[in-house]
Amino acid sequence: MLPKHVKQPKTLFSFEVVLLKTFSLSKSLKSAALEFEVLYKCKMTPVSSPSLSMAQCTGLQYEPVAEIGGGAYGTVYKARDIESGKFVALKNVRVQTDQNGLPVSTVREVALLKRLEQFDHPNVVRLMDVCASKRSDQETKVTLVFEHVDQDLKTYLERAPAPGLSPERVKDLMKQLLSGLSFLHSNRVMHRDLKPENILVTSQGQVKLADFGLARIYSCHMALTPVVVTLWYRPPEVLLQSSYATPVDIWSTGCIFAEMFRRKPLFCGESEMDQLGKIFEVLGLPPEEEWPTDVTVSRKNFPLLHARPITDFVPEINEEGAQLLLQMLTFDPLKRVSAVKALEHPYFQDEEPATQTESLNQGVKSAAGGICV
Incomplete structure (x- = not known):
């Protein structure tokens, strides 16, 4: 009834x-x-x-x-x-x-x-x-x-004329991305699969998060068939099969932040272990006390690597942007910055809005799969 x-x-x-x-x-x-x-x-x-x-x-x-x-x-x-x-x-x-x-x-x-x-x-x-x-x-x-939006962020970056997006445009896109993410997290929605392909960008330069919440609907009920999902935006806790929550989306956002400057992914692993290795080559091997205790993979499986300057990999980013990026790419999810705190970071203060002309100059075409180069 x-x-x-x-x-x-x-x-x-x-x-x-x-x-x-x-x-x-x-x-x-x-x-x-x-x-x-x-x-x-x-x-x-x-x-x-x-x-x-x-x-x-x-x-x-x-x-x-x-x-x-x-x-x-x-x-x-x-x-x-x-x-x-x-x-x-x-x-x-x-x-x-x-x-x-x-x-x-x-x-x-x-x-x-x-x-x-x-x-x-x-x-x-x-x-x-x-x-x-x-x-x-x-x-x-x-x-x-x-x-429906005809263009995703991957396409938007591919269509950007050389040398790529201006720092002001990257800042504007990031602020919109974090604003959408903060809204989802405040409503207890975790994306779990953030990547350039499911971040949409309108012809006016407006960012729209897509496919949020769907991973949870699908994963519980989809058929047990082999699938290939990119590892490049997955955080360490997911790669290690540890417990996770909304900080997973912040890590993915950090990877996307770097990619906006680089026009190519930051970490390009071919397996879970290889992806972790690529991460540690940049950020260093985390200390023993930060290694999750609910995983079977031992920290001893990886070489003792020290962190390198993030500007070696993202040279176009300014000092405040680099600080924010490292706060997003923090190994311990409990220490990772939240979306709402990221929006309060000095990086976003005194920003100059990107011009609409720059947004409109990014062409519209269908998204396609990409590889690291």
């Missing part, structure tokens, strides 16, 4: 039935009602066949135009909203279900992302809609509909 304050629909679509089954498992009726209300406001697509394709599932409102990306979590499509004519990005999540319906964790994660929309933060891509279809008794496809 639906919570009293949620209007009873005339007809329940199959996905809604799955949702209702899910809420029977929730510990808190109030929490479950809120989660259902958030998702029920999204347009649920009626299902006539468990084998509907993406186009059929979204055809009532969204017309797929082109495949624009893919990766560990599936394919991303550019589509047109038939009602408004605007372009959107469609991301599909295939979630395993059982007799109890969708896992409560999935409903809660999607509901949390949908709640963030009400804040309309300028540096976070909007989750505009959620639609779903039950593919079989064991699987439901959830389609997340995001606002």
